[in-house]
Amino acid sequence: MPLFRALDEQAEAKARPRRRDLRNSKGAGSCWRTHGDDPVHSLTRLCLLSLADNMKDLWVKDYADNYLDRYSFRYIMGPFNLLPGELVEELTWLLSTRKQLSRAALHLLLVPHLRALSLERCPGLVTPALGAQIAARCQGLRSLDLSGAQQLPPKVLCETISSLPVVRSLSLAGVPCDRSVIQTVARCCRFLQRLDVSRCHLLSPAALLPLGAVAFTPSSSSSISSSSVSSTWSPLPLSSLLALDIGFGEQEEDSTMAAAYLLLSLPFLESVALEGVGPACHLIDQRQFSQGDEFTNREGVSRLHDVWRERMLRQGTESWMKTKEGGSADDGEESEEVRSSFLEECGCESAENVIEDDLPSCLKTQTEEGKHGLSQSGLILQLRDVKGVTCESLGSLGNLCPSLTSLSMNLDKHEDIGGRSQGSLLTTNLQTWSGQLQSLSFIYSGQMVDLLPALQVSGCSLISLTLEGVKTSPHSPLLQLIRVCPRLRDLLISAEPPVTPQHQTNDNQQDDQDLPKLPYLRSLKLCFSYEHNQMKPFMSWMSLKxxxxxxxxxxxxxxxxxxxxxxxxxxxVLQDTIQRANTDASHCSDSTALPPLPLGRIEHIDLLRTDVQMSTVKSMMQLSKRLKYVDVSYCWRISQREWLDCRRFRQVEVVWV
Incomplete structure (x- = not known):
């Protein structure tokens, strides 16, 4: 295998044609669907599957036997250099999902024209040596996911990231990432749009400040080195920043101040998951910027009031530009001309005089004519997805983020705010986004019935709903929940089982025609906690059937x-559903357009610790030709003999322990 240092022009030209990314659409476009719902793979996908099956015995074996631990190649000239980058990406994805990706295979697939690389499924392969190879071979990467790679020290991370100047998406979740890594990201990845540093325990909230264009103030310059004073840069164009579960042992105030600083200094943020984001929104909404003076002085950065003023100037300039010419302010010299014109019309000589205590009249008029009212700070954030807020800060979030479509909340069942119950306040505040919320998630240890009024307000537009930690009883309003959320595509409920048993009643005999339906639902998860010494759950909620x-x-x-x-x-329940599907199919046997049947499109089933029988599992396999995976672990009515016999059933992977 000869070496080379650059792709020749012919090979590079072959790598340029673009096509649809198949990895992010579950294979969409890579297979056809016949009338009987049998998947028919495209020729491209069949070729890639063949490559995946034969790599271990051909190319990988040759490379591992003759070159892997004997040489250190900058590049490897092999068959994969002639493949377009999108096909190499999909092949890598196929190997990782099928657990066939090895160190030797990864060496062969690190080609210079690779644009996306995800090693989330195989973090054990990510070593300092591999980081150096990525930096040398794949400098054109637009997307890199190293989630869970515990073997990469901060120094290696910095060296790798500094060699990826055009990266747009970077995931370092669960990686030993520290302040030096964030500084490298802010300095070298100037086109970065999505960053995930969740679960990076070495990272403090204050270490994220370089992402928001740190500008050191003269008054604090004496406490930091002269090299740090000169290290300033413009804010990154981040649209997504995920940084939950970081900074263990840090002060809570630091999380709030750091979040406020980032919300003010990153103008393009649309998705955010930060510790302290709720209190930070309240601080910005109420213009309580003086609370952050101690923090900003200690970190040697501009005061929150100054950052807010600069952000308001930008917002006012863009609003003024749209009003005057129907356009928007651009970067560069034209932006400076627009800024100067805006200041001149405001009657101000400099930015410092634009916003001190009140908004200028021109900006106030323009913003108050909008659909939503102004917060006390006058600022409108572009956030659409926020995670980790509490009910107490929901009002301020509504004032700052009128365009929100996704919300994740942590609720305290014992909390009363301002003399009002938490449920009442939650219902009132969610009306701010009534008709536009598409995703809603609650972590709540109270009764499920407490959340029903809030869901009645926001449920009509919800596509995704998650309830975690809720308590249930035989009277929990699951049917009412389904009725108020008719458009759901994803429903996840992780709950505590009822503590009191339910006696059988005739309420279960309600006509199927009167029951609510979820015609768009694609994913359903009902998960109940259990004690580890229990062989099977206690049957206490019979109406759940x-x-x-x-x-x-x-x-x-x-x-x-x-x-x-x-x-x-x-x-x-599964037997009744299968019988219903077979009945519907027999009634439509002569029809050319067979409607979707219950369980007819199922692909993945988890039935852990239930009373399901293997005969029922086989019936579901016969009903859905798309089914690929069934997990019946700890199902006490299934024997090992039945499982061994079922493992040979078609192409379905059946898991049982």
Whole structure:
């Protein structure tokens, strides 16, 4: 295998044609669907599957036997250099998802024209040596995911990242990342749009400040080195910043101040997950910037009031430009001309005089004519997705972020705010985004019924709903929840089972026609906690059977189903659903357009710790030709013999322990 230092022009030209990214659409465009829903792979996908199956015995074996630990190649001239970068990306993805990606295979696939590399599924392969190879071979990467790579020290991370000047998306979740890595990102990755540093425990909230264009103030310059004073740069064009579970042991005030600084200094943020983001929104909304003076002086950065003033000037300039010419202010010299014109019309000589205590009249008039009202700070953030807020800061979030479409909240069941119950305040504040919220997530340790009023306000537009840690009882309003959220595509409920048993009643015999349906549902997960010494869950919620049957029959587009440790019989519900599907199919046997059947499109099933039987699993395999994975671990009515026999059933992977 000869070496080379640059792609020849012919090979580079072959690598340029673009096509649809198949990895992010579950193979969309890579296979056809026949009338019977049998997947027919495209020729391209079949070729890649063949490559994946033969790599170990051909190219990987030759490279591992003759070159892997004997030489250190800058580049490797091999068959994959002639493949377009998109095909190399998809091949890498196929190998990683099938757990066939090895160190030797990865060496062969690190080609110079690679544009996206995700090693999230195989973090054990990511070593300092591999980091050096990525830096040398793949300097044109637009997307890099190293999540969970614990073997990369900060120094190696810095060296790798500094060699990726055009990267747009970078995931370092769970990596030993520290302040030096963030400084390298801010200095070298000037086109970065998405950054994930969640679970980086070596990273303090204040270490994120360089992302927002640190500008050191003269008054604090004496406390930092002269080299740091000169190290200033413009803010990154970040649209997504995820940094939850960082800075263990740091003061809570630091999280709030750092979040406020980043919200003010990163103008393009649309998705954010930061510690202290809720209190930071309250601080900005109420213009309590003096609370951050101690923090900014200690870190040697501009005061929050100054950062807010600069942000307001930018907002006012853009608003003024749109009003005057129907356009927007551009960067560079034209932007400076627009800025000067705006200052002149405001009657101000410099930016420092634009916003001190009140907004200028021209900006105030323009912003107050908008659909939503102004917060006390006059600032409108472009955030659409926010994670980690509490009910207390929801009002300020509504004032600052009128365009929000996704919200994740942590609720305290005992918390009362300002003399009002938390449920009442939650319902009132969610009306700010009524009709526009598409994703809503609650972490709540109270009763599920407490959340129903809030869902009645926002449920009509919800596409995704997650409830974690909620308590249930035999009277929990699951049917009402389904009724108020008719457009759901994803429903995840992780709950505590009822503590009191339910006696059988005739309420379960409600006509199927009267039950609510979720016709767009694609993913359903109902997961209940259990004690480890229990062989099976305590059957205490018998009416839950009717709810599950309602969802399964009323959701013909369902692709992923997870029913884990349910406190009710499941096998009978699945049998009824299969019987209903077979009946509908027989009634439509002469029809050329067969409608979607219950469980007819299912691809992934988790039935851990339930009473399901293997005969029911086989019936589901016969019903859905798309089914690829079934997990029946700890299902006490399935024997090892039945499992071994079922493993040979078609192409379905069946897991049982």
């Amino acid at each position: 009717q709810v599950i049957k309602c969802v399964l029959i009323g959701s013909p587009l369902l692709e992923k189903l997870s029913l884990i440790s349910l406190p009710c019989p499941v096998n009978c």
